[in-house]
Amino acid sequence: MTTGEQERVVVTGIGLVTPLGNDAGLVLRRIRAGASAAGPPTGFDAGAFACPVCAQVEVFDPKLYVSEPKMVRLMNRDAQLAVAAAHLALEDAGVKPGPTYAPDDIALFGATGLAGLPLREVTPLICVSAAPDGSFDLARFGQSGLKVVSPILSFKILSNMPFCFVSINESIQGPNAIYTPWEGEGAQAIEAGIRALQAGDARCALVGGCDVKTHELAFASLQQHGLFSSWSKTSKGVVPAEGAAFLVLEIEKDALDRNARRYGCLSAQRLRPQCDREDLFQTRLAGLRSLKIREVEVLVGAGNGDAGQEEQESAMLEAAEISVRTKLYPKKQVGDLFAAAGVLQVALGAALTFAGAKTVLANCFGHGNTQAAFVLKRA
Amino acid sequence: MKRRVVITGLGICTGVGCGATGFWEGLITGRSGIGTVTVFDTSALPVRIGGQVKDLHPKEFGSAFPEAAGERDRKISLGLNAAAEAIRDGGLEASALAPALLVVGVSLETFFLNDVSPLAHAANLAWALRGIIQGGAGPCLQTPLDQLASVLGGYYGFGGGRYTNCSACAAGAQAIGEAFRRIRDGTAELALAGATDSVLNPLAMGGFSLLQILSTENDTPTMACRPFDATRVGTVLGEGAAFLLMETAEQARQRGARVYAEVLGYGSSLDAYRVTDPEPAGKGAALSMAKALSDAGLRQDDIDCVNAHGTGTPKNDVAETQAIKQALGKRAFQIPVTANKSMTGHLIAASGAVEAVASALSLFCAVVPPTINLTNRDPECDLDYVPGNSRPFRGRTVLSNSFGFGGQNATLIFGKHE
Secondary structure (H helix, E strand, O other): EEEEOOOOEEEEEEEEEOOOOHHHHHHHHHEEEEEEEEEOOOOOOOOHHOOEEOOOOOOOHHHHHHOOHHHHOOOHHHHHHHHHHHHHHHHHOOOOEEEEEEEHHEEEEEEOOOOOHHHHHHHHHHOEEEOOOOOEOOOHHOOOOHHOEEEEEHHHOOOHHHHHHHHHHOOOOEEEEEEEOOHHHHHHHHHHHHHHHHOOOOOEEEEEEEEEEEOOOHHHHHHHHOOOOOOOOOOOOOOOEEEHHHHHEEEEHHHHHHHOOOEEEEEEEEEOOOOOOOOOOOOOOHHHHHHOOOOOEEEEEEOOOOOOHHHHHHHHHOOOOOOEEEEEEEHHOOOOOOOHHHHHHHHHHHHHHHHOOEEEEEEEOOOOOEEEEEEEEEO | OOOEEEEEEEEEEOOEEEEEEHHHHHHHHHHOOOOOOOOOOOOOOOEEEOOHHHHHHHHHHHHOOOHHHHOOHHHHHHHHHHHHHHHHHOOOOOHHOOOEEEEOEEEEEEEEOOOOOHHHOOOOOHHHHHHHHHOOOOOOOOOOHHHHHHHHHHHOOOOOOOOOOHHHHHHHHHHHHHHHHHHHOOOOOOEEEEEEOOOOHHHHHHHHHHOOEEEOOOHHHOOOOOOOEEOOOEEOOEEEEEEEEEEHHHHHHOOOOOEEEEEEEEEEOOOOOOOOOOOOOHHHHHHHHHHHHHHHHEEEEEEEEEEOOOOOOOOHHHHHHHHHHHHHHHHHHHHEOOOOOOHHOOOOOHHHHHHHHHHHHHHOOOOOOOOOOOEEEEOOOOEEEEEEOOOOOOOOOEEEEEOOOOEEEEEEEEOOOO
């Protein structure tokens, strides 16, 4: 669906917490300068896995972004990152729930990744629940295991928690939904925000994604799901990352009325699942064709470092007859933020239109059920 | 002009019964689906009861859904069961779903603690994990939460979009609400929406028991969940799945489909209060109901029945009662308010979808199921909760509430189809 016939939706705020920085302009400058956030994980020995590196947020104090510091101890790392990025986005947009828009007029749509089991918190439970032969013993688990974990463990592993903390921290009460778990789900959150605004369900939408793939359980899962298959002694592949990205969206007229900065206009989007008998190339190509664009100034490409991805993306653009002047591949340098990646792609696209690009294509291709692309235009 | 959206297929699997007919018979006769959990040995846990689905045979799905063969996660099997039933019940061939929309609600991943027991005395967690996964041959440590959407997509197509909503206990209602809005607004023609969940595993049952929101009345499982009763001590976890086949009223009429009910409105809100407790005055929940009423273009007096979230926890039931009174005014005292969880237990993500099925069947069969185990009404819960026995129902609308851990609220309004 394109948004052309409906009220224009603009990006008025960007909030990022990424391994290459928390400011969209800075992240873009670092990407253009060839910087890379990839490095050996600080928390574990990546030598155990096919992928030797990840992209971490090095300097981060969640207490700087929360209204009640004690809230931080209830949060997993993904929630901490989400709360920070959401706060930065609202601050950037100059939106204060209450004074700017009623709390129930602000929608919240988000995407989270594979949980969240805080392995290091759960390890003591596993230890005391183990029988002498090392097997899991339900009797020990019941008698001793549950005594060594936090009572709020269940809340921490619920996938919606990062966004519930965002709503509490910012007093947001509007329409909401949380999607999971891959790159395309961030695009679903953006689409849901656009729909809520155009349907009149909300006057402002905070949309975002968060993910943490920089711990050993994530590495084990990604390897198990084949996502490290490109890595070898001679070739590189996806770099798991952590971070969060949020956008503030508004109907353009409302943004103009309050003299808000408009980063860019979300002029078209296409979200498409892989259909019967299609391969991934065809799915993505069909999505790009349906955007009905001929020329973009900048491509924010989805290539994540896996072998052949960039070439495939270029071939798709050629087949869709879309000419591109400049190509950026943020995931190669920031790392793959998975559930946050789609929103980060669009956030960087919005920063580029604000910096002068006339049209930007942000591809949110990835794993899972949804392949998405957004077109941004100068507001 | 907005299009009318109707429900033409139902699929459900809960401890009360599997299949719409069995479920409904159980519900209106007040049959509890709660008993001692037998999925694993619960004898050392403080909570040993749950709304377990009996006779679930995951391997039977292997031929129809080869991707799910060998799947250990019960929510996948439950979801496949309910989804396939809804499609069959709607009288559609599998190929008809190729362009349809799919929205699935889920809550949290299932972790099998026995898989990770080698971590117990490992000097190095990373290397121990590598040993567990055995380069891909070991047990799957994390089944992605979109697994059910992927399997259903692989079999039926669902080219109109595949969404996996993880809004905790509001996920099922949000999934149905999203599908409803998309059909009504013209961006989808046909949708399968619902949710699945199973938290009957050691980590989830043990973890939730630590929150002290679960009933520990293990010796009297069928009476353990007592929504709105003065003696209620907590909720009971359950498992199950429910899916609704939804389409435009016009399309249903053209193909001569049986219509269970119409979807009239949907609203969602956030408490923005605490992740561990509902907002005590019920303001967020009332807001969700108000948004659904507005979306449906209805007034307070147009609501004829409430299918409550009704968990049986001391805090929820008082807050929800307050919320219903705020949202519906004096009408709240004139209509039945029923709590299906008294029989099914709390199915977390799936609860909203299960209660949507119950709401649709209330309208279709003209019966309101009871709230069982309600014999000592809490003075702070002063509405008509349909205690004990089901009742004939001549109303035209049912409002269904789902409130999620963390403060996400969703409300659906269903209407009698005429």
